[in-house]
Amino acid sequence: MxxxxxxxxxxxxxxxxxxxxxxxxxxxxxxxxxxxxxxxxxxxxxxxxxxxxxxxxxxxxxxxxxxxxxxxxxxxxxxxxxxxxxxxxxxxxxxxxxxxxxxxxSDRHPWFLESRSSRDNFRRDWYIWRDGAPDGGPPNNWLSEFGGSAWQHDAATGQYYYHAFLSQQPDLNWRNxxxxxxxxxxxxxxxxxxxxxxxxxxxxxxxxDAQFRDNPANPNHRPGHPPNEALLPLHTTxxxxxxxxxxxxxxxxxxxxxxxxxxxxxxxxxxxxxxxxxxxxxxxxxxxxxxxxxxxxxxxxxxxxxxxxxxxxxxxxxxxxxxxxxxxxxxxxxxxxxxxxxxxxxxxxxxxxxxxxxxxxxxxxxxxxxxxxxxxxxxxxxxxxxxxxxxxxxxxxxxxxxxxxxxxxxxxxxxxxxxxxxxxxxxxxxxxxxxxxxxxIGLRRQHQALISGSYQPIAAKEDLLIYRRAGESNSVLVVLNFGDDPVELVSAEIGLKGELLLSTVMDRTGEKIAGSLDLRGNEGVMILTPRTG
Missing domain, CATH: 3.20.20.80 (Glycosidases)
Known part of the structure; x- marks a missing residue:
């Protein structure tokens, strides 16, 4: 494309x-x-x-x-x-x-100030208001991303409003x-x-969720993780x-x-x-x-x-x-x-x-x-x-x-x-x-293959990630070493032939590659190769 x-x-x-x-x-x-x-x-x-x-x-x-x-x-x-x-x-x-x-x-936005002013205000339904649970407390078990219940009680109107984040950040009602x-x-x-x-x-x-159903427990939640992750956000996102x-x-x-x-x-x-x-x-x-x-x-x-x-x-x-x-x-x-x-x-x-x-x-x-x-x-x-x-x-x-x-x-x-x-x-x-x-960034400007070229993964082992960005007239081969150890790569199958455009160490530009490549630990290179396939 x-x-x-x-x-x-x-x-x-x-x-x-x-x-x-x-x-x-x-x-x-x-x-x-x-x-x-x-x-x-x-x-x-x-x-x-x-x-x-x-x-x-x-x-x-x-x-x-x-x-x-x-x-x-x-x-x-x-x-x-x-x-x-x-x-x-x-x-x-x-x-x-x-x-x-x-x-x-914000809870100081004029929309919310009007919404919380009374249950009859024309902007009441711009936010998510609910009565408390029958036995008292918040309407359901939904939790704030920032800790605690996602429901804040408003004493003046006797209802709770929903806030996915801080209580000072009431959620708008996008169903309205x-x-x-x-x-x-x-x-x-x-x-x-x-x-x-x-x-x-x-x-x-x-x-x-239109029915405001409780979120289910997260079976994978562990101590030390944010408290909101104790529930799966099945009904809130x-x-x-x-x-x-x-x-x-x-x-x-x-x-x-x-x-x-x-x-x-x-x-x-x-x-x-x-x-x-x-x-x-x-x-x-x-x-x-x-x-x-x-x-x-x-x-x-x-x-x-x-x-x-x-x-x-x-x-x-x-x-x-x-x-x-x-x-x-x-x-x-x-x-x-x-x-x-x-x-x-x-x-x-x-x-x-x-x-x-x-x-x-x-x-x-x-x-x-x-x-x-x-x-x-x-x-x-x-x-x-x-x-x-x-x-x-x-x-x-x-x-x-x-x-x-x-x-x-x-x-x-x-x-x-x-x-x-x-x-x-x-x-x-x-x-x-x-x-x-x-x-x-300069290479992206220079080589259209890096923008519109296809992505072609190439099988590699251990700490190497290799792929080709194939353009219409040429390709760019990318070889990344995620490990600390140097690697010698020899493979005719991946087209190790061309000009080294750039190394992450910034010292190999212009190097000619012909059949093999020595890669240092934690080094990545980009090689301009003839178009294949």
């Missing part, structure tokens, strides 16, 4: 705005700061910037509790700043993606057509303003009716030219692919998070790729994600050497890749002292290591004060290694992980 749409051939880059660049010394990143860093993003070579929420919010969950869907929170700037960002991004050839959070609002219309209008507001699409937060949560909701969002997206709908979905692959929708009229890209939790070895990764490729509906476009604002940093998950292998994997697989800010400079998970914890998840269930602050620390730009992020006190602590591991230093080092990312 030839990639003809920008989101198929492009590379997405997630910015956590609080942590990217502060322009006014308040310790929090903002839109003017992001505008100042657009030249870096163009130099890196990405195509689209996805922003975590920037809307007005009490910040109970740092922007994922929205009190106004059509404004900009003052901590990030003004609507004029947003308009300037969109203008500057488009002038730089960058697309801009907003984070849409339609599952829940008025809610759908209101959120569609929110989407149109931003699309008319020029945004290029949305990443939709927890899209698989939007519809809940991934309901059949959610696909009609997503199709409605897609119809709004399709009112505008060349826009994209991305869905956040943590589900097994066989259920994830349903979110492409009937006749591919669901999400363009249901986020594929399989690599975020995969055991980091060649056979596991090989199996995941095969399962995903097999499960994709005909014509569906794949995508891959290595990191985000909810999961530990890739460099800490797999180590610095394998982080380079992971970069080559991400940027050579078939489909649209999404990078997480700072992964391109090898940023690691930062240990957050108890007194510095900001994440409500960690505060609600302390001691389980679920905190997300460690992957949200400020971007490391240079060796100056606060890594060049802010002239004030950063909202989260910086990594101890920022004086060494930062954009300025790594940009000057030809063999750095930053320059590896730039080289990988």
């Amino acid at each position: 030839n990639a003809t749409l920008w989101w198929q051939g492009g590379i997405f880059y997630q910015v956590y705005p609080r942590s990217y660049q502060d322009s006014n010394a308040d310790g929090v990143g903002d839109l003017p700061g992001l505008i100042a860093r657009l030249p870096y993003l163009r130099q890196l070579g990405v195509d689209a910037v996805w922003l975590s929420p920037i809307f007005p919010s009490p910040m109970a969950d740092f922007g994922y509790d929205i009190s106004d869907y059509t404004g900009i929170d003052p901590v990030f700037g003004t609507m004029a700043d947003f308009d300037a960002l969109i203008t500057a991004a488009h002038a730089s050839g960058l697309k801009l993606i907003l984070d849409l959070v339609p599952n829940h609002t 057509p008025q809610v759908r219309h209101a959120m569609h209008d929110v989407m149109r507001f931003w699309l008319r303003r020029g945004v290029d699409g949305f990443r939709v937060d927890v899209i698989w949560h939007l519809i809940k 991934d309901q059949d009716e959610v696909h009609d909701v997503i199709a409605g969002m897609r119809r709004v997206i399709d009112e505008f030219d060349q826009r994209v709908l991305i869905g956040e979905i943590y589900l097994p692959i066989e259920r994830l692919v349903a979110y492409y929708g009937k006749n591919l009229l669901g999400a363009h890209l249901p986020f594929n998070f399989a690599l975020l939790s995969a055991p980091w070895n060649a056979r596991s990764i090989e199996s995941i790729i095969a399962e995903y490729e097999e499960a994709l509906p005909p014509g569906a476009w794949p995508n891959w994600v290595l990191g985000n604002h909810d999961r530990p940093r890739i460099a800490s998950r797999v180590g610095p050497e394998q982080a380079r292998v992971a970069a080559m994997l991400l940027l050579s697989l078939r489909g649209t890749p999404t990078l997480y800010y700072g992964d391109e400079i090898g940023m690691r998970q930062v240990a957050i002292a108890p007194g510095q914890v900001r994440d409500p998840f960690e505060k609600n269930v302390p001691g389980l290591g679920v905190g997300r602050d460690g992957c949200r620390t400020p971007m490391q730009w240079d060796a100056g004060p606060n890594a060049g992020f802010s002239n004030g006190v950063p909202w989260l602590p910086l990594a101890d290694d920022f004086a060494r591991e930062n954009v300025r230093n790594l940009d000057a080092d030809p063999a750095s992980i930053l320059n590896l990312y730039k080289a990988l």
Whole structure:
């Protein structure tokens, strides 16, 4: 399939705005700061910037509790700043993606204030209200993702409201057509303003069981795991009716030219692919998070790729994600050497890749002292290591004060290694992980096989993962060593003949390969080979 749409051939880059660049010394990143860093993003070579929420919010969950869907929170700037960002991004050839959070609002949103004001309010049914159980207590056993019951009692009206996350984040009732219309209008507001699409937060949560049945116990739950995992979310997520909701969002997206709908979905692959929708009229890209939790070895990764490729509906476009604002940093998950292998994997697989800010400079998970914890998840269930602050620390730009992020006190602590591991230093080092990312992105631009070429797995043993991206005129052979030991590969069957385009060690470009390949431990290579098959 030839990639003809920008989101198929492009590379997405997630910015956590609080942590990217502060322009006014308040310790929090903002839109003017992001505008100042657009030249870096163009130099890196990405195509689209996805922003975590920037809307007005009490910040109970740092922007994922929205009190106004059509404004900009003052901590990030003004609507004029947003308009300037969109203008500057488009002038730089960058697309801009907003984070849409339609599952829940803040409890301070005017809609919810009206909804909870009385049982007779016209917006009462915009949220999920229920009477308590006959013998007292919550309506059923549903649990919050952030710990405790998912039901909050409202003394004034005598009912409970449902919140899948914090009690300050009441869930909207997407079975109500008025809610759908209101959120569609929110989407149109931003699309008319020029945004290029949305990443939709927890899209698989939007519809809940109409009968409010109890969730069953999870037989595999173990002590030390988050308490909400004690139940299987059978009746609170991934309901059949959610696909009609997503199709409605897609119809709004399709009112505008060349826009994209991305869905956040943590589900097994066989259920994830349903979110492409009937006749591919669901999400363009249901986020594929399989690599975020995969055991980091060649056979596991090989199996995941095969399962995903097999499960994709005909014509569906794949995508891959290595990191985000909810999961530990890739460099800490797999180590610095394998982080380079992971970069080559991400940027050579078939489909649209999404990078997480700072992964391109090898940023690691930062240990957050108890007194510095900001994440409500960690505060609600302390001691389980679920905190997300460690992957949200400020971007490391240079060796100056606060890594060049802010002239004030950063909202989260910086990594101890920022004086060494930062954009300025790594940009000057030809063999750095930053320059590896730039080289990988450059190869995607240069070789169409890496965008629209087919994925052809090649049988390999032990720590090797081998596949070919076959284009019309040539192919790129990818060989990744997930182990510490060197490997000598000799096989006429896999076409070990051509020019070595890139090594993750950054020292073999142009090497001629003819029948054999010596691979160092923790090394990956890409070889340009004649078209076969």
